[in-house]
Amino acid sequence: MRASQFFFNTQKEAPNDAELPSHILMVRAGLIKRLGSGLYSWMPLGLRVLRKVETIVRDEMNKAGALELLMPAVQPRELWDETGRWAVFGPQMLKITDRHSREFCFGPTHEEVITDIARSEVRSYKQLPLNFYQIQTKFRDEIRPRFGVMRAREFMMKDAYSFHTDFASLETTYANMYQAYSNVFNRLGLKFRAVKADTGAIGGDGSHEFHVLADSGEDGLAYCDTSDYAANVELAEALAPNVRGAATEVMRDVETPKQTSCEEVAALLNIGLDRTIKAMALIATLEDGSTQFNLLLIRGDHRMNEIKVNKLDGLHDFRFATEEEVRENLKCPPGFIGPVGVGAHVRVIADRTVAAMSDFVCGANKPKYHLSGVNFGRDLPEPSLVADIRNVVEGDASPDGKGILSLCRGIEVGHIFQLRTKYSEAMNATYLDEASQTQVMEMGCYGIGVSRIVGAAIEQGNDARGIIFPKSMAPFTVTICPIGYDKSEAVSAAANKIYADLNAAGIEALLDDRGERPGVMFAEADLMGIPHRLVIGERGLADGTVEYKGRTDAEAQMVALKNVVEFMQ
Ligand code: ATP
Ligand code: MG
Ligand code: MG
Ligand code: MG
Numbered sequence: 024m025r026a027s028q029f030f031f032n033t034q035k036e037a038p039n040d041a042e043l044p045s046h047i048l049m050v051r052a053g054l055i056k057r058l059g060s061g062l063y064s065w066m067p068l069g070l071r072v073l074r075k076v077e078t079i080v081r082d083e084m085n086k087a088g089a090l091e092l093l094m095p096a097v098q099p100r101e102l103w104d105e106t107g108r109w110a111v112f113g114p115q116m117l118k119i120t121d122r123h124s125r126e127f128c129f130g131p132t133h134e135e136v137i138t139d140i141a142r143s144e145v146r147s148y149k150q151l152p153l154n155f156y157q158i159q160t161k162f163r164d165e166i167r168p169r170f171g172v173m174r175a176r177e178f179m180m181k182d183a184y185s186f187h188t189d190f191a192s193l194e195t196t197y198a199n200m201y202q203a204y205s206n207v208f209n210r211l212g213l214k215f216r217a218v219k220a221d222t223g224a225i226g227g228d229g230s231h232e233f234h235v236l237a238d239s240g241e242d243g244l245a246y247c248d249t250s251d252y253a254a255n256v257e258l259a260e261a262l263a264p265n266v267r268g269a270a271t272e273v274m275r276d277v278e279t280p281k282q283t284s285c286e287e288v289a290a291l292l293n294i295g296l297d298r299t300i301k302a303m304a305l306i307a308t309l310e311d312g313s314t315q316f317n318l319l320l321i322r323g324d325h326r327m328n329e330i331k332v333n334k335l336d337g338l339h340d341f342r343f344a345t346e347e348e349v350r351e352n353l354k355c356p357p358g359f360i361g362p363v364g365v366g367a368h369v370r371v372i373a374d375r376t377v378a379a380m381s382d383f384v385c386g387a388n389k390p391k392y393h394l395s396g397v398n399f400g401r402d403l404p405e406p407s408l409v410a411d412i413r414n415v416v417e418g419d420a421s422p423d424g425k426g427i428l429s430l431c432r433g434i435e436v437g438h439i440f441q442l443r444t445k446y447s448e449a450m451n452a453t454y455l456d457e458a459s460q461t462q463v464m465e466m467g468c469y470g471i472g473v474s475r476i477v478g479a480a481i482e483q484g485n486d487a488r489g490i491i492f493p494k495s496m497a498p499f500t501v502t503i504c505p506i507g508y509d510k511s512e513a514v515s516a517a518a519n520k521i522y523a524d525l526n527a528a529g530i531e532a533l534l535d536d537r538g539e540r541p542g543v544m545f546a547e548a549d550l551m552g553i554p555h556r557l558v559i560g561e562r563g564l565a566d567g568t569v570e571y572k573g574r575t576d577a578e579a580q581m582v583a584l585k586n587v588v589e590f591m592q
Contacts (some may be wrong), residue, residue: 024499025522026535030067032056033547043239045481046171048490052551054477054498061168061176068551069477071498073179076476077158079210079495080181087203089154089183094136096160100126102135106449115163129162134446134468137184141464142452145186151454151464152192154200156183158473170239173434173478181473187465188454190443197229197441200469204233204437207471212493213480216433218244218253220440229441233471234433235479244433245419249426255433434479435472442466481552490552491574499533501525501555501591502548509538511561517584518559521569524588549574555591557582 032053040057041047049055054069065073081091097119103109109116109128117129130136137155145151158181168176183200187193201217208215213235220230232255234244246253419428446452447464456462472479477496484491494500503525505511505518518534525532533553535544541558548556558570558579569587572579582590 024531024533026533026537029533031547032066033550041171043170043173043478043482044485045173045239045478048481048485048550049171049478052490054551055172061165061174063172063175063177065474068498072477072492072496073474075496076211076473077179077181080207080471080473081158083203083207083210084156084181084183086206087154087199089156089185089200089203091157092140092155093157093159094130094133094140096130096162097127098130098133098136100128102139102450103128106135106446108135115165117162117164131161131163132180132470133157133159133182134184134442134466135450138446138450138452138466141184141186141447142450145452145454145464148188148454148456148462152185152187152196154183154185154196156181156469171478172474173482175474178472179474181471183469185467185469186447186452187467188456188462190465193441193443193465193467197439197467200439200467201231204439204469204471208233208235208436210495211476211480212495213436213476214483215436216244216246216253216431218246218255218433220255220438229443231439232433232435233437233439235436235476235483236431237434237479237482238432239482240432240434242433242435244431245428246431247421247423247426247428250421250423252421252423252425252428255435434475434482436476436479437469437471439469440467442468484552486575488546489550492552492554494554497552497554499551499553500531501557502533502535502544502553504535504541504544504548504556504558506541506558506560507538508536513564514559514561517564517569521557521559521584521587525591528588528592530588530591557587557591 034051034053036051037047038050038057041050049069050057052068053066054072055063056066057063084091100109100118103112112128112131116131119127119129121127140155141153145153158179160177161180161182162177165174165176168174172178185193185196185200187196205217215233215235217231217233220232232242234240234242234255236244242255244253244255420426421428443465444463445466447466452464452466453461454464480493480496481490484493492498503518503522505514508515508518515536518536522532522534533548535548537544539547545556552574554574556572556574558572560570563569563581564584566581567584568581569584570579571582571590
């Protein structure tokens, strides 16, 4: 690409709504342009990066045997009524009405649509297993869009959905997808970690998140270097500032401060609504100086989807309740951590934050200690999962007993999940087995935040001069900077030849033929994160050399003109 034929729009000033380096740099380098809250255009330079991510994701999906299709962004309400999610998905879903007063949503995810396809297209066990995927635009009306494309409202997701005759087949595909995801992030050149994700009431071992490691990540991860243990522990340290902001914002944003949807709170706390039941206890200080105990319950089983925030009018300030205050107010016995009965599992994430999973919390003061008939995995998470999400500090023993825990932060870029029959049952997605009996399909789903990956990569790779893209994602591999392109015949001829030779060798080169000063060319190339730079000047040409510098090299080096293409390979 010749720079004179391309379009650049770099900026010196950081956008004023940007908090993170990736957001600042993506705007400054002209990769994206903001249209509105959580809405971004991908400019030609940025789209080159996004397409590279997409290409690698698509390639690994195809290799894993998944079949690409493309579903509509707009989805009819009727499908969502079948699974009950129209009512419970909450304000993250953008609802629209057409000219015939029919209701639709702009899809935040596609389980309903794909299950509708499977139930009408799949007849026999012979057609299974099947794994469909798409790379498509999602819309989620995030309560706090932030960090540029990392928490946008309109964003690009790769979402795959698999269908099976039995659980064993689902497990096989799940393992394949786990491997495919690892391949994607390795090929992208990102430091990442796969962790067990909180499956909440669904239980089992059926969900993993893939996180790009970065201090700015919103999730807390605990892992053990001497075993396979790794989990998203939603560290109190990571969560606490969000919780504080969240609760304040929920109270400010909702029309009636006494009730807000759990989706809003879940979105703010950054937790999966579908499979998580959580609560937090707060001590509110009212304007008159009195204090009040409040329990905010977030329950994701689609039965109770309202969170009640009691008597928070006139709220002055609040803090997290201590464990003692929770025990006192909820009439919990001491040592009340871990599963103790039906609906009475309270876990302490930190001394200040209490997360609860319970029916009894709904009727706050009436604990029911039904100890009989408890089915772990059905009524309560498996005890092992409880251990995963309890209060964790650096150096704690790993729950598998095989070492100690280290903590880090991550940005969720992928999430795979064993859905089992949740959607297929609700929507009657069945097939005929070998005995011509009707059976419900098993399902898995697998998401990758394609556009979020670009931001996450920049969180991992940047310096004072700008973006440091991994080679796999850079918009161009090498920039050719001729000194005096418009003045020196020798320079322009050499630059044109190198450009043509690199192109012929399949190396994506940007020829900066705009006649800019070296300082401007270098600064822009560094800001845009181009991994390699060749400088062509009359003095070097007289010696038969050009200057080469890698984006992160301290010093430049001279390379023989005749060896440039070879050197770049
Ligand atoms: P988060 O916890 O960050 O809100 P999520 O758990 O709600 O994400 P999933 O439903 O698991 O998201 O969707 C699959 C993937 O889509 C996520 O792993 C993430 O990479 C990406 N994603 C989700 N929400 C957004 C968003 N608002 N902007 C960009 N990417 C997103
Ligand atoms: Mg979310
Ligand atoms: Mg999440
Ligand atoms: Mg997720």
